[in-house]
Amino acid sequence: MSFILNNCLGIGIIFGLIFFVSIVVEKRISSLLVSLITLLFGLFLTFYAANKMNGFEAIDVYVKGLIFVGEALILVVVTSIFIVLQERKKKAL
Numbered sequence: 001m002s003f004i005l006n007n008c009l010g011i012g013i014i015f016g017l018i019f020f021v022s023i024v025v026e027k028r029i030s031s032l033l034v035s036l037i038t039l040l041f042g043l044f045l046t047f048y049a050a051n052k053m054n055g056f057e058a059i060d061v062y063v064k065g066l067i068f069v070g071e072a073l074i075l076v077v078v079t080s081i082f083i084v085l086q087e088r089k090k091k092a093l
Contacts, residue, residue, distance in 0.1 A: 008045060008064050012038070012071060019075055028083050035075035042068025 004011070015038045022030040045065030049058045 005061060008041075008061075008068070011041070012068055015041070016071065016075070019078075023078075023082055026086070028079070028086065031079050031082065032076075035072055035079050038068060038075060039072035042066070042070075042072055 015034055019031055019034045019038075022034060042065045045061055045068060047065075049061035049065060053061060
């Protein structure tokens with residue numbers, strides 16, 4: 001668990017890169033899946049900090065979890081815009 005806590009911001013960057021690669025490849029399901037996994041990871045960090053930790057370490061992990069939740073919500077919005085634009089392009093043809 002300490003590996004995840006020490007490297008969670010790097011994990012978030014990897015999730016973001018996988019998300020943008022899936023958008024470039026035009027895979028809607030994979031981009032939605034990555035954004036939902038990011039949301040679940042952020043919620044996991046938030047609940048883990050609330051239940052298992054004390055002091056300033058808990059605040060640090062709690063803030064990181066909230067950052068992940070915010071990132072995931074942004075990714076969900078970008079995914080929905082991406083899907084709408086793809087469907088509009090299909091209807092135009």
